[in-house]
């Protein structure tokens with residue numbers, strides 16, 4: 001769309017604006033001031049921006065990834081956080097874990113310099129956010145995707161590791177491991193590390209632990225990056241099932 005074709009565009013859709021309003025609208029879409037509105041600029045214009053609630057979750061997730069607080073996420077940091085072992089392509093041997101991490105990094109790394117800035121990370125989630133109408137669902141997706149424990153009711157995290165802790169003096173209890181990212185693969189080392197992390201979160205008198213996963217509630221969608229990759233954005237196929245978000249019960253909608 002150009003400045004000249006802009007008015008025709010608005011008329012086609014029965015959008016009645018005066019000349020000044022049309023010019024103002026055009027300038028809003030024409031982000032780079034080139035005098036034309038590209039498809040991406042148009043989509044981005046109608047997409048809008050994330051609200052503060054969601055932005056806070058994006059920042060929390062970025063902090064989980066940026067372990068040294070340098071302001072950028074490196075491939076090494078992503079490898080420590082994002083587990084590719086369940087990726088079907090890795091399991092079938094089509095790609096190596098390193099290649100899977102590199103592919104995952106590309107979703108965020110817009111300038112392809114091998115690292116992800118906070119701005120790149122946020123921009124990616126702007127697209128994801130645009131196709132999610134419930135803040136609760138957005139929170140649940142971020143908690144599960146980046147293993148941020150906690151949350152209440154509908155937004156309660158379901159992805160973090162749960163373990164059955166057997167105590168020597170008190171009754172057994174199920175405990176959520178607050179930081180379950182980057183655990184060793186070796187079962188013995190993994191158990192030792194989980195016990196260490198449980199102690200650091202205040203769980204004492206541990207005789208033995210057994211892994212548990214919360215059983216899924218029937219009919220409850222649990223968002224993950226599998227879905228995340230299909231979020232609506234230019235160049236990506238939309239996931240029709242994501243429309244069902246609108247039909248779910250919700251506690252609050254802040255967008």
Ligand SMILES: [Ca+2]
Nearest residue numbers: 066068070072
């Ligand atoms: Ca870093």
Ligand SMILES: [Ca+2]
Nearest residue numbers: 109111113115
């Ligand atoms: Ca980058």
